[in-house]
Amino acid sequence: NLSTSLFSTFDYVALGHIHKAQSIHEKMHYSGAPQKYSKSEASRTPSYILLDTESGEISTHPIHLSKDLLILRGEFHELMEGQGNDLCYIELEDKQLLPDAMSRLKTRYPEALGLSYIHLESALTKRTTAEMESMNHLELFKQFYEESTGHPLGEEEAELVRDSLERTLHETY
Secondary structure, three states: OOOHHHHOOOOOEEEOOOOOOEEEEOOEEEOOOOOOOOHHHOOOOOEEEEEOOOOOOEEEEEOOOOOOEEEEEEOHHHHOOOOOOOEEEEEEOOOOOOOOHHHHHHOOOOOEEEEEEOOOOOOHHHOOHHHHHHOOHHHHHHHHHHHHHOOOOOHHHHHHHHHHHHHHHHOOO
């Protein structure tokens, strides 16, 4: 939120905490993070900036990592057939949540940093606050159950949930 003109008397301004290397002005730079820390950084090449204090010349140099950050995508059973020691984020193509998936995958990929299910984007997260507030607890639970398991809650199970919710709402502490 500051104007670059505030730094006009400086020979060089090193900025920090933005992970992607970028130049703000000819003598103001973010060097970027020396390591890849998130899924969105998998395709970037980390670098460092070298400033020659005599000439004022600035050069950028790539950092060659001993472990890269990969995005691994596939169904759970396919990924369990492989293994690796690179840093990785795993994108599962399975259509339902799997119990203890991350810890099981970590036996094959010990440097795994995260896991997502690419086909299970939550419809709940796409709803507005007003829509969420208009839904009752049973409707919310039914939607959560279907998103988690891939099939709708049966009538018998719905009745058990309904009874539990009613008992909970009438309990006093």
